[in-house]
Amino acid sequence: MNKKVALRGFGIVVEQNRKVGFLSRVLFCCKGIGVFVKQRAKLQFQEVEESANNKQELNEEAAPKVKKFRGVHSSRFLSHKAQMNAYNEAMTRESRKMLRFTGEDSMGNLVVRMETENIGEGYEPNPADPSDPRYISEMNGFEMRFDFETLEPWALYPIEKA
Structure with a gap:
């Protein structure tokens, strides 16, 4: 074997x-x-x-903790020149011996709100009927938002009133 x-x-x-x-x-x-x-x-x-x-x-x-918004603002500047003027107004406030920011928004971002004449047009949410926003033909102000950490601008848009 x-x-x-x-x-x-x-x-x-x-x-x-x-x-x-x-x-x-x-x-x-x-x-x-x-x-x-x-x-x-x-x-x-x-x-x-x-x-x-x-x-x-x-x-x-x-x-569930995230806040849901009912409507979104949708506006535009009437011209590129108006948009550039708004940008320059917001960015040169310190050199013109003014406070750099005029306040802050609900998220804590710094904001510059200023009044101007007929700078834009657009829609604003309608609290009564969210599916039917209000059209505003003459917006007489603008808002520029800045990041709270870097202080860089991230939004510029026309608003109804400053």
């Missing part, structure tokens, strides 16, 4: 009963490695799935 047999591909001559023992150990190790790889992949998938669920739960919790 103890025949010497050559293992194919290994170039080794071993006894047959040792061959069976060796192959069974190799097969056992391969199965063990396969099981380990499958379990590791399953754990990684579960971790990714749990983190995605946690992010979704956090997003769902944060969503």
